[in-house]
Structure formats: C-alpha cells, structure tokens
Amino acid sequence: ADKVTLQLKWVTQAQFAGYYVAKDKGFYEAEGLDVEIKPGGPDIAPEQVIAGGGADVIVDWMGGALAAREKGVPLVNIAQPFKKAGMQLVCPKDGPVKTEADFKGHTLGVWFFGNEYPFYAWMNKLGLKTDGGPDGVTVLKQSFDVQPLIQKQADCISVMTYNEYWQLIDAGYKPEELIVFNYSAMGNDLLEDGLYALEDKLKDPAFEDKMVRFVRASMKGWKYAVDNSDEAAGIVMDNGGQDENHQKRMMGEVAKLIDNADGKLDPATYARTAKALLDQKIITKEPTGAYTTAITDKAIK
Amino acid sequence: MTGQSPAVVSASKLGLTFQTSDGPVQALSNVDLTIGKGEFVSFIGPSGCGKTTLLRVIADLEKPTSGSISVNGVTPEQARENRAYGYVFQAAALYPWRTIERNVALPLEIMGLSKAEQAARIKRTLDLVNLSGFEQKYPWQLSGGMQQRASIARALAFDADLLLMDEPFGALDEIVRDHLNEQLLELWDRTNKTICFVTHSIPEAVYLSTRIIVMSPRPGRVSDVIESTLPKKRPLDIRETPEFLAIAARVRDGLRAGHSYED
Amino acid sequence: MTGQSPAVVSASKLGLTFQTSDGPVQALSNVDLTIGKGEFVSFIGPSGCGKTTLLRVIADLEKPTSGSISVNGVTPEQARENRAYGYVFQAAALYPWRTIERNVALPLEIMGLSKAEQAARIKRTLDLVNLSGFEQKYPWQLSGGMQQRASIARALAFDADLLLMDEPFGALDEIVRDHLNEQLLELWDRTNKTICFVTHSIPEAVYLSTRIIVMSPRPGRVSDVIESTLPKKRPLDIRETPEFLAIAARVRDGLRAGHSYED
C-alpha cells in the first residue's frame, strides 16, 4: 500500500473525525493507502512539518497556508471538506457588549497562531483599531480555554462552535445568556480546515493519484462520520480523544460545517479569504495557483 | 569552686570519647583540674594526647561524655554565652573574604563596639604582634607565621578574662616568640587574666607558667602537675637559672614518660 | 652547576615580587644560592621573610620575576616534571575525603606503583612518624600534630632525591621532634638525599644542617650563610657541645639582626 502521512492542525478530536473514520473503517485501505495520522497541538505548525518532510498532506486553515506559500512553502489546497467556518466571538448577555457597536474600549479574546486573521479582517471592516487605545479594542491572546470569560478578564472571547462554545455551556452559561457573533453568519468567515499538499510534489502523477485516492477516501470518511456521528465520536475516542460526550457534541457541530460538502473549494470564499489577507498585509501579493480543483474533480466523479 | 580564690575552670573526672566509624577513641579520661583566677597554666604533652580536646571542652566546643566541668562557676555553655574567654586555635582560621584588619575586627563587631573603639583595639593588637602595615592584606597574602600572629591579635582584641591559646606561637621563630612571650607575660601581669596555654616547647612552658600540666596519651590524661616556683616578674635570662632548668628537666621527664616509643 | 659536585639547586639574583591590590610586595630579592648534592640546608629567618616563597620557587610553584634558577641542572619546571622532589607544606594539606592511609597513598597512586609496593611504603612511613593505628582515620579526626606527621609521611613515601620541607616539625613536641630529627638525619645519611629544610628552631637547624641560611625580611634576602663544622654523625647530646652552641649563637645573631623591633 502507498504510505501517506497526514498532519492534523490540532489534537485528536471530532474536528478530524472524517480522517479517523476513513482509517478505522478501512476506506483508505480500500484505496490502497496506508495512512498515518499525526495529531497536532499548540505550537505545532503543520506548514513547518510538511516543509520539513514530516508529512505528505496537512490539515490547515487557508490563512496560514497562503502565508506559508508566500514564505516559500508552495502549499496548494487540494480539497476543502469544511464549507463553513466554525469560529465565533461570544459575549455574555449581562456584559457590556451587545452589538458590534459596543466593541469600542473593550477587551476581546482572540486566538493567534494563524487563527487571528478573520478577527483582524472583521475589525478592519468595522474600522476599529486593535492597539488597545480608547477608540479601539484591547486584544488579549487567548489560550485554548474559556477562562478569560469566566474570569471576566475579557468581555468577549473566541470559541469554535464545535468546541469551546460547549465548554461555556458546561461551565454554566445558558445559550440564551450568550451573544454570538458567528463569522460565517456575518460573511466574515475565512476558509478553515482544508487539505494542503506541496505544489512540486503534486507535479508527480503518482503522487497526484495518491492524493486523489486519499481525498476520495477522506470524503467518504466524512460522509460516514456525519451520518453516524456517535460512532464517529467513539472512533475518535479510540484514537486518543478526550471526553466522549464532548466529542459527540463536537461531531454534531462539525457536521453542520461540513454541510454535505463534496470537498470542492468554493472560489468565492477563497477570493474573500485572499482579499482579507491582502488587506491586512498578511500576504503582500495576490496568490496564484494556491488551490487546485484537479484532485477533487478526479476524486468525485 | 575552691572557696577563697574562685576557680575559673574546675573539672572533675572529665572524660571524652569520640565515636568514629572504626570504633571509639578515648581522647580524655578522668581529668581532674582546677584553675584559679589569674593563673597561667600551660598544657604540654605528646601529639594527640588530648590538649586541644581539653581546651575545646572548656570552650564548650565539645561536650564531655563523662564527669563534670564548670567555667567561672557556671557551665561552659553559659560561660561561652557570657563571652568569658578568647580562643586562639591551633590553625589560624582567618576568614578569606576579610582583610587582616577586618578579621581582627570580627569579634569586636560581634560585641557591638563602636567604630572608634574597634579601630583603637585593632591598631593596638596588630602593633603588638608586629603586623602593622599588613592591615589591608588578605590572609592568603600572608606567610604562615603572619597568619598565626593575626589570629593571636584577633583573640587579644577580644579581651576576655580567660584566654585559651592552642599552640599560638608554633609557627614563629625564636626571636618573635621571645618577644611575644614577654608581651604576653606583661599583658597577663597587667590585666590579671587567666591563661590556658598549650605549647610544645618546654622552655616556653616553664618561662610563662605558674603551673604546668603534663598530659599523656591513649587515653589522654593528666600525668603530672608542676607548680612553678619562679617569681612573677621574669626577665628573659631567667631561663639560664638553675631553678628554671630544674623545672624544665622535670617537665621533660614527665613528657618522656608519656611517649611509648621512648622506653 | 658548580663543576665537580653537581649543584642540585642553583639560583642567581633571584627575585620575586607579588602584585597585590595595594601595591607590590617584594618577597625575594637578589638571592644567590647553590646547594650541592647530599647537602642538608636549613633556612631560618623571621616570619614573612620569604622562606616559603623561596621553597615554592624551587618547587616551580611560583615563577621568579627576576634572576634565574635551576634545579638538577634544568629549570624548576622540568625538575618538577621529573618528580625530582618531595614537598612538605607548612600546613598539612591533607585531602579531607581520604583516610590517612589513602592520603599517604596519593603520590604513590600518581606514580603508578603497584598495590603491594604502595602498602609497604605506607606502612613503613606511617610507622616512622608513629601513626600506625590511625590508617583508617580521616584528617579531621586527628590532632594538629598528627596531621602534620601524616603529611611528612606522605612526602617521605614519595621518596624523591630532593626533599623540600617547610616547618615540618612546627606542631610537634620536643620529644617527638627529637625522635623525628634523628630519623630524618638517619634517612638523609643512608640515602644521600638533598634536603632543604625551613625551621624556626635554632637548635634544630644547627643539629640537622650542613649549612644554615639565615634570611631577613622586607625584602626577603639571604643575610648570612653558616657552614656547619659538626661531624656527619650527630648524637642528640652533640647539642650540649661548645661547638654546637657557638654555631647556634651565630645563627641567633644573624636572626636577631633581621628583626626590626629588636634594635
């Protein structure tokens, strides 16, 4: 079987259920692939791993991938399983922030490590400065939990619909007590979990074929996971996920982001993402060749 | 206490045994001793017979394992806490991070003397041991004899009524030694201090002491006590008198008796 | 080199100045000296006159700042590398983590002697200094004099042709001292070693030496050289002979001249 190494963006959880299901259910094997899934974690940059030769294909967000592309790692989006973005900003209802207009002068929790682009794009749109001055907002680098809100260190924090949001609920907040700014709903979303490979390797037809089979099996995995979300959560647990209930809920939410996708990239969202990055000078020139539909076209026939 | 002349040191049946990994070492055994105020007592005896140990017991640096001892009528510990004595160790024990001057100042600082008083005492005692001009040197910049003199100066600056001196002049040449012997006698005469003095030199012991205690080893014990009949005023040339030589001969005999390989 | 009898130590115009933070200290100045094979040379002089420094220069532990010196016809450094001498320091310098036995073994280990040879030499030299029975003790379990004897044993075990001894018997009583003096003379006579010996005792210097070098301080220099006219075989009572006393008197005069406060 052909060996493929997949580097995830984060730790083992239902966010990546499709890949684990595809491996567990033998979808990869059926395509003649031997796939190794490497979990990520804080401070693991999948872009570095693939550049260092540690992976064949990575799960990454478009922002990070385009930035890396400009820095000389020619990443190409080969499939986009997540149609929508799961990121949102939430504020407690009894706090000072009720609408976008209230942001000024308040503290907002944001994830960094490449996940900050949508937020900055949004603030850019609202015309708010982010340097902590009185007529802007104070940005707090949030760690991977919801403590800043519970501790009242921030007035609003970032959460993923499928993950931290539920931690807030667990901590005792009721959904009706939270004001939610969802990036997708606002049309501010940038592309999240996609699959990326290196451009020069893709030129090799054998590798391209491998990727076609990989994407096909992965999307099959995703479909299965969406349809059997409890089982998928169980598979994730078997592979090192934590907290079964949480994984089940996450699977449910992730299913909404997949939204019956076939893995094809939506050029409009791509264009918006690229523009937002350009506007913030995360990248300096219009990227070209940063995605290909060739793989998905072949995979989904 | 002996009644009229108060005993400064009084020990009875004193014994001390060190526990070492290869068995106990009996350093002192059955030592009876009374030293009155104003006495100058020399301890002499073969190497390893317990002279240092006895001085350390008086100074409350070792606890006896048997018998009893009192210093100034109280326990050695209380006497130490009253700062009853100054001690000159067999090795100089100067602090390497202090200059000579500041080494001498050490006990004075601890007693909390004023700066002026400290300076005066330092000058006086360093003059006495002929170390003027070396105030600002560090111990490792001095010769062995100079280090020992600095440590004598330190003990003298402390100015306690009881002086415990463990071979203070061992590393000094005859001339300096004679000079310091005279100085010490003069100081003793003037201040009526009580002095316990360990030495290896028989003439020195005889010249200085009112009483000479000869010790012998294994186990360390007092083998002879010789009262000096010499007058209190002693010019250096007293050392040629027959009386002096007679005492010296007696000490030598006592000392020889303690040496196993001399029989 | 002096031609026929090869010079073991030969120094000319030797000088050494220490740089200290409060100015230079001239420890040796203009020292001329030749010591032939088989000589027993004593150095005597007031405390701080540079005796130790001179020995250290011979041993390549200090570098002279002027003049020249050779040991066994080569530089002190080469001589040291040939293990030409054994050194007894003024302080015992025993390693606290080694027992007495293993302290004496140290130079033998370094020379790479066999275990059996080591054991034999250790036994012999510890016997010589009368420390048998203390082989397994650590230095801090010994009295001051015993420590010094251990360090003498260590130097003797090394068995070099040149012995540099810096006040080896300073902390010993008269009886032990006499005993060790005899032993040392006997060893010297038997092995024809060359010995440089620092002492503060005039009788000791006269009793032991073929030549006595009197030094005086500030700056350290040779002020008198006294050839001994005593025969090579010296019973202890030679110290009562007029000849002996005459030499001793001359040494005492030389010594006294070096003491500033004696004038």
Add this chain to the structure above:
Amino acid sequence: MSDLFSLSSITPRSWQGYAALALLAGALFSGLLVTATPGYDIATVALIFILLLFAIQMDQFPPAIAATCLFLGAHGAAWLLLAGITGNEGTARASFYLLLAAAWLLAWRCVTVLSALRPTSRWAATALRLIIPAIFGAWILIIWEAVTRGAGIPFILLPPPSAIGVRIANSLPVLAADVRQTIFKAVIFGYVVGSGAGFLAAIAADRVPFLRRGLLPIGNMVSALPIIGVAPIMVMWFGFDWQSKAAVVIIMTFFPMLVNTVAGLAASGHMERDLMRTYASSYWQTLFKLRLPAAAPFIFNALKINSTLALIGAIVAEFFGTPVVGMGFRISTEVGRMNIDMVWAEIAVAALAGSVFYGVVALFERAVTFWHPSVRGG
C-alpha cells in the same frame, strides 16, 4: 590550479592546518565550484584558495601575525563563499562545504593561537576576551548561513542569519516594546522576588529545624511545577498581563535558589564556625559574618542559573494568554504566521539579553567572591 601554488612548499604548523590542506585537496578533486555551481568564476575560486593557503602558510610566524593572517584568510574565504551563493541558493556542491570546513578549521586555529596569547596590557587582555568568543560565535553564524543557503533549507524551517539580522534591523520598535513587556516587567520582577523568596525560604529552613524538615521536601515539589501547567493557572489568578508571567518566573527561580542556598549554608568550615561560637555570636551574626559569605559561591550559582531560567519562564508563559505584546507572544504568533525570521529575531534578542544578564551576575560574583579559589585562579 595546482601549478599556481606548489602545494608541497606549504608547511602547516598545526593539525588544523594539515586538515585544512587535506580539505583543499579534497575540494580540488571533488570538482571545483566553478564547474558545478553558478555564482563562482575562476577568479573567485582562485582567490579563495589563495586566501586559505596564505593563512596556512603564515601560521608559522609569531602569534600576533599568524592570528591576523589566519583571521583574514579564513574570514575572507568565508565571505567570498557566501557572496557566491547569493542568488543561487540550494545549489551548493561538496566542494563548497569542503572549502567552508577548511576556512572554519583555520578560524579555529586562529582562536587557539589567540587563546595562548598572554597580553601584557590590560587593554589587549580585554580585547582578547571579547574577540575570542566573537570569532566562535561568528562561525556559528557563518556555518548556519552557509548551510541554510547552500542547501536551500526552506525559509520557514530555518531562515539564514542574514535574514534574521535584516528583520531585527527593521523591527526595532516592536522588539523594544516586547523587551520592555517581557524583560523589564516580568523577568526582573520575577527574578528578584523568586530568588529572594528561595533565599528567604532557605534561611527560614536553616533557622527553624521544624521548617527544615517540613519545608524542604515541599520546596522540592515546587521545583517541578511545569510552566505549561502553572502558566494557565497564573493567568487565571493574576490576569493576563505581565503579573502572571512574573508569577511563573517566581516559581521557576525559587527552587534553584532554595537548593543552592541550603547547600551553601552548609559549606562553611568547622573551625570557622567554632570561632563564632567562642564569641557567643548570635545566629544572625554568624549568618551574616560567616555563613553567607561562605555560601556566596553557591548563591551565585543559583543567580546565574536563574538568570537564564527566568527568561525562558517569562517567554514560555506568554504562550498562554497575554496582551498582544511580549517576546513570548511574538514568538508564538509569528510561528503561526510563518514569519520564522521574526521568531529568530526575538530569540536573538532573548539570547543577547540573557547573556548580558548572566554577564552582570558573573561580574558581581567575581567582585563578591574574589577570595574563593575558583576566582583566585585554580
């Protein structure tokens, strides 16, 4: 080439010289740079050879001249090599590395010659103390530059030092703000309080036997509270600004100080302590006049170790919830943005700051423990 220089007339003075000569020969055989690599013409390559041979040959002269020539030869050759690779990244061949290694060996030889110098003037001694580590460091950078550029290592894995240098020059205001936040607030405060607390805890344990038995084992437990476990908790307790980072630094620096002070307090000699007893000196007098001076070498050990630990602690603590300024924040963020040159710029600044910090502590140490054999020379 070989008729230009008769190799046989060159007689090296050191094994580095011989090895360098061998490498030059190897470079000749493995094909000259010109034949394989763009960026090098005959003239450049000849110049490189001349420089290296010149350095080997001059080694036999008096140290000062030899060192100068070695310095010029090695660094001139390295400079030419690096200049040639510019614009041709990733094309280096074996001969490139062989020549680089030869130059490096000669630089090593240069350092050896310099180390053996015993300058008489104070000024020259100081200069030497700076030059020797500088050459060593320069070669770390040269080799790094040559390998990253020569082998064409992706920028986001390891950028060459030159790029990092440019980045530093262009980001001074940002770097300054980060240093202010991380070092001048968190590190210094945490270092002082943490070391102080460790010191006081050691004294307390020494003074009160009850505490000694109880506190030390618990002090040991603090030693391993890992930053990643503690940092989020500290953020919870002390907010996300520098105070929580300082708290992490306190925890990290506490233990080394505790352990070293305890060991140091046991280091004074028996006779020295007996002396204090004869003066009936109080606990505190003995402490200040004897035991602390005797403990100073140990305490300075802890201060030195802490000077670097504090920096690591503060930076790593900033990975977990911070305001958007600070060296740790910048590092973790810029990794995410693939601006690895910025990451290394921060690291370089951290290394510089840490070295200065350590150097200051070491200077204090020399001044305070001048009497210790390790300072007096040994």
Add this chain to the structure above:
Amino acid sequence: MDSFRDNIVPVTSILAGVVVVWYVFAVILNAPFQRDLDRRAGETPGIVEFIGKTMAQPKPTLPAPHQVAVNFFENTFLRKVTSNRSLVYNAWVTLSSTLLGFAFGTALGILIAVGIVHVATLDRSLMPWIIASQTIPILAVAPMIIVVLAAIGVTGLIPKALISTYLSFFPVAVGMVKGLRSPELTHLDLMHTYNASPSQTFWKLRVPASVPFLFTSMKVAVAASLVGAIVGELPTGAVAGIGAKLLAGAYYSQTIDIWSALVAGSVVAALLVMVVGIAGRLVDRAMGGRPA
C-alpha cells in the same frame, strides 16, 4: 530510619497548613463565578451552602483539595496502570524520558565543565554561547527540533529526552565549572609537586572537591529535566505523559485534572530530588564527610 520518623510530623503539619490555605483560596477564587451562576439561576443560597458550592464546581478556578485528592486517587489507584488514564502510567511515561534526559544532561554538563576547566580556548569561546543557548525559549524551538529529528528518523523517547537534556545540562555545567575550580590552592600545589597529569588531578582532586556543587546542581537539573520532559510532550503529539494530561485538561478547562496532574508531577519531582539528595549524602558519607 530515625530521620524518616523525625520528618513525618513537620512534613504533615506543613502540608496540613498548605491544605487549609488552599481551601480558603479555593473558596475565595471560586466565589465570583459561583455568584454569577447563582445570580443567573436566580438563587440566593446561605453562606454555608454557598461555600459548599464553591468547593463542588465541576470546573473550578481553583479546585478544592478534596476534589483533587479524589481525582488523584481515582486516577492513581483505581485504574489499571497500563491504562492511558492512569496517572501512574502517565507519570511513568514522563519519568522515563526525564531520566534519560537527566542522564544525558548530567553527562553533557559535566563534559562541558571539564572542557571549560581544562581547555583555555573553550573557557573563553564556549561559555558565552552556552549561556546564550539557554535563553532560547525551548518551547518555541522544540517543535522545530522535533520536526527536524522526525525528518532524520528520530522519534519516540529521544526527542523528548533531548529537550530534558537541553534544560538540565546548564545547571550542571555552571555548578561543575565552579566545583571543579573549587579545590584549595595548596591542594592543587600538592598535585603540582607530584607532576600529576591533568587527568590525575581531575580524578583525585577536582572531582572529590566538586562533589557538593555536583549534587546541588544535580538536584536543580533533575527538576529541570522533569520540566523539560513535560514540555517536550506537547509538540511530540502529547499522547501520554503528565504534560499530555495537563494539556488535555487545559483544552477543556478541566481544572481538577490539571491539578491532579500537577500534583503527580510534583510528587515525582520531590521523589527525584530526594533520591538525588540521598545519593549525595551517601557519597558524602563514603568520602568521610564530617557530621555538621
């Protein structure tokens, strides 16, 4: 084991003190959130009930000691030691790379110290760069190191151990440079007169003289290497080990898990430091150390 008995009372009483303070802080720190909860739920509990609730939150700001104790107990004793959820298992995973890293680190530290003490070139050129190396924030470069190591085929225990090594060699190097230079000058002179070779002087004098410094440094180093092992677990995939537990706890704000992992780490640390301390005392005794 007299000393053991002597220690029990002080240790337990100080621990008891810590626990009391901990309870107080738990109530204080958890109170604001509890108040929020109650307010949102429209409840107004009495004081006692309120305090009880602050100590029973599922994700408290500061878990109460008994919450941690229960969690610690369950995860230590009630799980099979081979289970991924067992603290014993996770502690063992961390411990193994700690020990490996500590061994490497000590060896490397001593090696560097020996080099610095003996080779003038190294003394002058290496030390500044070693110091500089220590200021590199390890967590920042660890992922890169691990990527590079993985690329050349080194995975598993070694990368984590290398991070431990990196953190632990420095205290040893600094301490040993000091220790190896600490012999008395007369003791060095003595070796000099024997014309002892550098290696003889090293083994017979410098090493014994450096022992107090060595063991003190090793205590610091073993603690540092434990921290290194825990930190190293993050970028290496963090599947098992105390660091992984901490991280997993942190994702989901499971503060009780975090604290019990912290307690586990601390216990391991205290044990390691104690072992080094005991080793130090044994060596001291074997060297004829004089009782204080």
